[in-house]
Amino acid sequence: GQNIDQPTEMTATEGAIVQINCTYQTSxxxxxxxxxxxxxxxxxxxxxxxxxxxxEKGRFxxxxxxSKGYSYLLLKELQMKDSASYLCAVNTGGFKTIFGAGTRxxxxx
Amino acid sequence: xxxxxxxxxxxxxxxxxPVTLRCHQTENHRYMYWYRQDPGHGLRLIHYSYGVKDTDKxxxxxxxxxxxxxxxxxxxxxxxxxxxxxxxxxxAISPGTAAGRDTQYFGPGTRLTVL
Numbered sequence: 001g002q003n004i005d006q007p008t009e010m011t012a013t014e015g016a017i018v019q020i021n022c023t024y025q026t027s028x029x030x031x032x033x034x035x036x037x038x039x040x041x042x043x044x045x046x047x048x049x050x051x052x053x054x055x056e057k058g059r060f061x062x063x064x065x066x067s068k069g070y071s072y073l074l075l076k077e078l079q080m081k082d083s084a085s086y087l088c089a090v091n092t093g094g095f096k097t098i099f100g101a102g103t104r105x106x107x108x109x
Numbered sequence: 110x111x112x113x114x115x116x117x118x119x120x121x122x123x124x125x126x127p128v129t130l131r132c133h134q135t136e137n138h139r140y141m142y143w144y145r146q147d148p149g150h151g152l153r154l155i156h157y158s159y160g161v162k163d164t165d166k167x168x169x170x171x172x173x174x175x176x177x178x179x180x181x182x183x184x185x186x187x188x189x190x191x192x193x194x195x196x197x198x199x200x201a202i203s204p205g206t207a208a209g210r211d212t213q214y215f216g217p218g219t220r221l222t223v224l
Contacts, residue, residue, distance in 0.1 A: 004151075031210050042199060042215035043152070050210060087151065095140050095159065095203065095211055098168075101151035 002026045004100035006088050011106045012078055020073045020103045022088030030091040034062050034073045037085045037102065046086075047073070075105075083107045112136055115200050115216040123224050128187040130219050132200030134180075139205030141183040142213065143167075143175060145196040152199065158183055159205065190223045197221075 004024045012018040024032070031050040035043040049055055049064035049071060061074040075082055085102040092098060112135030122128050132141060140159055144152040144167075154167030156175040164175050172194060174186045187194055200216040 033212070042217050045212045045214070048210055048212065089152075091210070095157070095205060096154070096167075097213065098154070099144075099152040101149055 002092065002098050004088055004090060004098060006086075006100045006103045008101070009104045009106070011108060012075075014078055014080060014107055014109050016078050017074065017076050018078060018105065020075070020086050020088075020105065022071045022073070022100060024069050024071070024088070024090050024100075026090050026092045026098065028093040029066065030093055032062075032064055032071050033087075033089040033091070033097065034060075034071075035087040035089060035099075037087060039084070043087055078107050080107050080109070113200060113202055113214060113216040115198075115219050117219060118217065119220045121222045121224065122190050124191055125189050128190050128221065128223075130185045130198055130200075130221070132183045132185070132216055134183075134202045136202060136204075136214075137180060138202040138214075139180075140203040140211065141177065142201040142203075143173070143183065143185045144199045144201065145169065145194075146199060146218075147196050155185065155198075190221075192223050195221060195223045 034046040037043040047062040054063045059076045064071045085104045087102045088100040114133050116131045142157040143155040153169045158164045158177040176184045198219045201213040203211040203213045
């Protein structure tokens with residue numbers, strides 16, 4: 001079967017660092033995506049990893065370990081506007097992608 | 110932002126009625142997708158298209174059909190709506206140029222309620 005697990009909710013403080021974990025078990029793997037989705041809005045692309053290691057993009061970084069079926073999204077210098085759901089998604093082959101249920105992040109002052 | 114629109118944005122209908130949702134893109138992307146998003150389930154693929162008249166089923170395709178007669182339009186039809194199809198429906202597009210790293214761009218969503 002295909003499975004992507006993420007924590008349902010997390011809370012962090014403005015200015016802090018938060019790490020959102022994602023574990024996956026899929027029949028194929030062609031890359032892992034992170035999307036951000038604000039309440040009532042469409043998901044938007046944040047990052048893509050296909051090789052092991054860390055990809056950094058401004059305040060956001062994403063890490064992948066293919067042998068462990070594990071990824072995390074690291075958000076630094078948290079801002080109130082980072083309050084959103086973060087979706088982990090795996091491309092399982094061709095142009096098919098499966099999504100986790102998402103982690104809702106609350107940033108408090 | 111990718112040029113992708115969905116219509117209608119909100120719809121309330123009754124059980125047993127047919128419903129058609131429209132997705133329109135101006136990016137000339139090859140791939141188009143329909144997802145539904147429900148609490149606790151995340152985004153689940155209903156159908157996708159890899160070209161005009163070329164479509165395939167996703168993981169939750171029962172009760173849904175699609176058509177793509179033009180590159181820019183992808184229609185999702187609920188032949189006879191049921192309450193279990195109450196959901197938020199997202200259309201997505203991707204260029205189709207790099208399997209595996211093809212980023213998807215999402216439309217604003219359609220909130221469908223079936224009474």
